[in-house]
Amino acid sequence: MGKLSRNVFDVLKERGFIAQTTNEEKIREILGSQKVTFYTGFDPTADSLHVGHFLQLIVMSHMQKAGHRPIVLLGGGTAMVGDPSGKTDMRKMLTHEEITHNAEQFKKQMSKLIDFSDGKAIMVNNGDWLLELKYIEFLRDIGVHFSVNRMLTAECFKSRLERGLSFIEFNYMLMQSYDYLKLFQDYNCVLELGGDDQWSNILGGVDLIRRVKGEEVYGMTFCLLTTSEGKKMGKTEKGAVWLDPEKTSPYEFYQYWRNIHDADVIKCLKLLTFLPMEEIEKLSQYKDEKINEVKEILAYEVTKIVHGEEEAQKAQQAARALFAKGGDFDHAPSTEISRSELGDGIGILDLLMLAGLIPSKGEGRRLIKQGGIYINGERVDDQNLMITSQDFTENHLLIRKGKKVYHRVILSK
RNA sequence: GGGAGAGUUCCCGAGUGGCCAAAGGGGGCAGACUGUAAAUCUGUUGCUUGUCAGCUUCGGUGGUUCGAAUCCGCCCUCUCCCA
Numbered sequence: 001m002g003k004l005s006r007n008v009f010d011v012l013k014e015r016g017f018i019a020q021t022t023n024e025e026k027i028r029e030i031l032g033s034q035k036v037t038f039y040t041g042f043d044p045t046a047d048s049l050h051v052g053h054f055l056q057l058i059v060m061s062h063m064q065k066a067g068h069r070p071i072v073l074l075g076g077g078t079a080m081v082g083d084p085s086g087k088t089d090m091r092k093m094l095t096h097e098e099i100t101h102n103a104e105q106f107k108k109q110m111s112k113l114i115d116f117s118d119g120k121a122i123m124v125n126n127g128d129w130l131l132e133l134k135y136i137e138f139l140r141d142i143g144v145h146f147s148v149n150r151m152l153t154a155e156c157f158k159s160r161l162e163r164g165l166s167f168i169e170f171n172y173m174l175m176q177s178y179d180y181l182k183l184f185q186d187y188n189c190v191l192e193l194g195g196d197d198q199w200s201n202i203l204g205g206v207d208l209i210r211r212v213k214g215e216e217v218y219g220m221t222f223c224l225l226t227t228s229e230g231k232k233m234g235k236t237e238k239g240a241v242w243l244d245p246e247k248t249s250p251y252e253f254y255q256y257w258r259n260i261h262d263a264d265v266i267k268c269l270k271l272l273t274f275l276p277m278e279e280i281e282k283l284s285q286y287k288d289e290k291i292n293e294v295k296e297i298l299a300y301e302v303t304k305i306v307h308g309e310e311e312a313q314k315a316q317q318a319a320r321a322l323f324a325k326g327g328d329f330d331h332a333p334s335t336e337i338s339r340s341e342l343g344d345g346i347g348i349l350d351l352l353m354l355a356g357l358i359p360s361k362g363e364g365r366r367l368i369k370q371g372g373i374y375i376n377g378e379r380v381d382d383q384n385l386m387i388t389s390q391d392f393t394e395n396h397l398l399i400r401k402g403k404k405v406y407h408r409v410i411l412s413k
Numbered sequence: 414g415g416g417a418g419a420g421u422u423c424c425c426g427a428g429u430g431g432c433c434a435a436a437g438g439g440g441g442c443a444g445a446c447u448g449u450a451a452a453u454c455u456g457u458u459g460c461u462u463g464u465c466a467g468c469u470u471c472g473g474u475g476g477u478u479c480g481a482a483u484c485c486g487c488c489c490u491c492u493c494c495c496a
Contacts, residue, residue: 164491255449262450289448323449363442366457370443384463402442404449 007032008066012222014277015270017059019196019221022206027191027218036068038191039183041126041176041198043075043083044102045094048244049109051234052195054306055225055271057113059193060121062274070114070121071189073179074103077130083176084169085156085197099127109243112306122187126179142178145211146204156200173204180205184217196221225271233264243306250307251333254315255404257299265294273301322406329396334408342411345386348373355399355407367401374400 009028012018021027030036040056042049049057060070079099094102103125114121151157151173157165180202183189192202202219209217225233234241234256241256242248248256260268266284269275275297283294296316304312314331321329335355337346346354349364352373358364365383367373373380375391376398391397395411 162492259449262448265450288450291450292448295450319449360460361462362460363458365462367443370456372443402444 008062008068011062011066012059016267017055017222017271019223020199021221022203022219023216026216027220030190030218031066031068036063036191037071037187037189038063038068038193039071039073039180039189040193041073041075041078041179042106043079044099044106045079045082046240047098047102047105048242048247049106050240050242052225054234054243055222056193056195057110058272058274058305059222061113063193064114064121069119071183071187072110072114072121072123073183074106074123074125074127076100076103076125076127078126078172078175078179080127080131081168081172081175083172083201084160084165085172085201105244112308124183126175126182129182130175130178138174138178142174142181142208145208146174146177154200156197173201176201177204177208180217181209181212184209184213184215190217192217192219194219194221195224197224223271245307245311249333250303250311251315251318251331253306254299254303254312254319257302258295258319259404260295260298262291265291265298269294269298269301273298273305275301323404329398329408332406332408334410336410336412338412339389342387342389345388348375348380348385348387349383351387351409352399352401355409357399357401357405357407372402 007028009031038060040060042053042056060072064070076099079094079102080096107123110123116123151170152161154173157170160169176198180189180192192205194202199219199221202221206217206219209215240248241253245253257268266280269280269283270277283297286294299319300312300316303315307315317328318331318333322332337351337354348368349358349361352358352364352367353361358367364373368380368383371379371381375385375387376393377400387397389411392409392411397409397411399407399409401407
């Protein structure tokens, strides 16, 4: 375990995590002098965590290693409402069942980064207290402390005031603030962490506790993961990059980081890996073509944290095999096809569909017309091409789509 | 509660009875150039189909019409003004 002597605040700052703090000096002081219980909330609005959550988990991990106690707050209650912060559109409402299922998935993924054994970290669900709230009581006890005028001036509501904000979402801040109060009372939690879009909500909680309890607690936000172009990171054409291997395979996950823009590599190393700063410094000297080596390190490290060392190695070998020489193909994405399915042969378009490389045959025709499909390294120029067992070498066949998408087809008995 | 508007393909946004699978931009995909980068240029971007063509789409639903994204009724959602 880490020692309190090493101040995790400095580490976070050095690595570029911190966006805003309620009281920088004080936070630094307590993090260096005592065991602090802190919390971060996660609303289970999808059935897997994604890269944005991952950054928060890394922070929690840094904190835990430094000897502090994390509380993971699952937003089983707040997810019923929907956080308007940073969103331009109204949230879709989730059912109770969906939320419970999602929360289960979250738990599994989080335990990879946070040690929940022996009470070293706690997981709670705000549904446990929010769902049973009495409306009038809540208004009288909590609602009185909030000024609508002030809330309306909060940055996080600005865009929503133009586009529309329903009353239910407007209440989100009160609920999150109440969570903090509750955790302060029950666990002596004195620090709330979150993405920078949570700043207003965190302030709400800090203010509430001061008013109700007369005590000072703290809040700190972290920069959102964005690309050098200011776009949210962790999005692909297919949607978010998920931590669930069923939704984003370790190979795809690895490739996402392997293909990151030059300008973002060092930032990602600092934020998403635990590599020591000295080493990152060294890597930041790499320029031009050499920067590819840094990208490999980034992809490997991040994949290792999320999917484990073994999967990271497989992903790396697969990528190397496909893009360079060496490594083995065994771990590249693949589809199996049986001899009976293959029969006397299968049309190239059907094969592409089977492998999930195209969403429709029209798309496949277009790709072939434009020269974007290769079978075993040969460009395909006939959309009626039949693939037969002759095309398989040792029951394997390699399809390439565009420059980077590789897929193996394995012929089984 | 009263009044005025709006809902278009992944997103923004044009389209006000046939020439609309629907302009333009963004994004995506592919090609060229590269370093599995960026920028740039080119092509492409509903489904089925070798071509012709056919099919499904413009908030929902029911009409009018030879023919509707476009007109009419009802419903849903959102925005604005008044209370």
